[in-house]
Amino acid sequence: MKVRSARLLDLAAIESVHREAAARLSGVPPPARLWSVVSQTLSALLPLSQETLLYLAEKDGNLLGFVQASGQPLSLSLPAQVTTLQVLNLCVVEAADEEEVAGVLIDHLGQQAGRRGVRRLFVRIPLEDSLLGSFRSHGFRQYATESVLYSESTAVNQAPAPPGLRAVKGRDQTSLYHLYRKVTPQTVAQVEAPSYRDWRALRAASGRQELIERNEVVGWCRVLAGDDARPATISLMALPEPALVEELVDYTIRQTQARASWCSVRHYDSVMIGALCGRGFNILLHQSLLVRELMVREPVPEKRLVPSFG
Numbered sequence: 605m606k607v608r609s610a611r612l613l614d615l616a617a618i619e620s621v622h623r624e625a626a627a628r629l630s631g632v633p634p635p636a637r638l639w640s641v642v643s644q645t646l647s648a649l650l651p652l653s654q655e656t657l658l659y660l661a662e663k664d665g666n667l668l669g670f671v672q673a674s675g676q677p678l679s680l681s682l683p684a685q686v687t688t689l690q691v692l693n694l695c696v697v698e699a700a701d702e703e704e705v706a707g708v709l710i711d712h713l714g715q716q717a718g719r720r721g722v723r724r725l726f727v728r729i730p731l732e733d734s735l736l737g738s739f740r741s742h743g744f745r746q747y748a749t750e751s752v753l754y755s756e757s758t759a760v761n762q763a764p765a766p767p768g769l770r771a772v773k774g775r776d777q778t779s780l781y782h783l784y785r786k787v788t789p790q791t792v793a794q795v796e797a798p799s800y801r802d803w804r805a806l807r808a809a810s811g812r813q814e815l816i817e818r819n820e821v822v823g824w825c826r827v828l829a830g831d832d833a834r835p836a837t838i839s840l841m842a843l844p845e846p847a848l849v850e851e852l853v854d855y856t857i858r859q860t861q862a863r864a865s866w867c868s869v870r871h872y873d874s875v876m877i878g879a880l881c882g883r884g885f886n887i888l889l890h891q892s893l894l895v896r897e898l899m900v901r902e903p904v905p906e907k908r909l910v911p912s913f914g
Contacts, residue, residue, distance in 0.1 A: 605705070607712045610658040610670065617667045618660065625695040657689065659712055661705050669696035671709040673717065673725065688802070689717055691727040694735055706738035714743065718898040725896040726796070730889050744894040747795045751877060753885040754835070754866040761858065761883070766823070766851040772813040777804065779821040780841075787841060789872055795895050812859065816842070816852065823848055825856040835864035844875045853879045 610618060660670040673689040694709065696702045717725060729736050781803050785793055797803035816823035823842035830836030838856055842849050869876050
């Protein structure tokens with residue numbers, strides 16, 4: 605088996621493998637198929653000029669599978685400031701040994717990313733996905749789980765906007781980071797955003813962003829508008845106070861204009877999950893959030909004061 609970087613001439617074969625993997629979902633409910641199409645969209649595969657690592661495994665000239673990862677900020681050369689990558693796709697053809705091919709691709713990605721100064725690889729994968737075991741057996745560990753909630757048509761509540769609501773400004777980033785650290789368990793924050801710079805990299809996505817400020821920032825929301833082919837994407841963060849969360853959820857749902865919407869919520873945010881389910885959202889699937897450390901961090905030796913003579 606040979607593993608190499610993908611080239612433009614490989615795109616047709618890569619598309620075919622991706623379609624084959626998507627076709628295997630034909631027996632699952634439509635929302636799950638929709639989630640797979642959007643979360644592993646081919647638009648992320650096609651432009652090799654984008655900031656992505658894309659490797660394929662082949663044998664005797666036949667494509668067996670491929671793996672793709674991307675980082676923020678994105679660049680072909682993965683500059684020094686890129687220290688984390690998100691695995692976007694891992695597909696293996698049905699006729700191949702899934703465990704063997706996936707393992708080779710995962711290890712190759714880890715080696716190549718490590719050489720480029722990447723410290724960590726992240727992946728989101730449904731708990732029922734057959735590839736979960738391959739990630740676990742090749743250095744990935746779970747640090748959190750999340751629920752993907754979906755609503756085909758959201759009911760709009762005409763309640764007034766929450767007190768203290770306003771648009772996010774550039775100077776608010778530090779306050780939002782403090783809110784993130786308040787609502788996120790330390791064990792999770794230390795993995796995905798151990799520093800303010802890492803946290804800023806996670807928030808590179810666009811969309812309408814607003815926050816609730818009441819002496820301090822207590823809530824935040826972002827809506828990526830949907831259309832007839834793609835549901836709106838909701839992102840929420842708030843202190844775990846039921847009244848506050850319900851106000852924020854009601855307002856955010858109104859911004860989707862009653863379109864199909866989904867939202868990913870971590871397992872430790874049960875108040876948010878309850879508020880969304882109470883407004884017509886259903887849990888579509890549960891995902892495992894995994895990380896693989898590519899570099900071992902060693903503590904800096906402590907400097908001690910010693911007596912000086914002479």
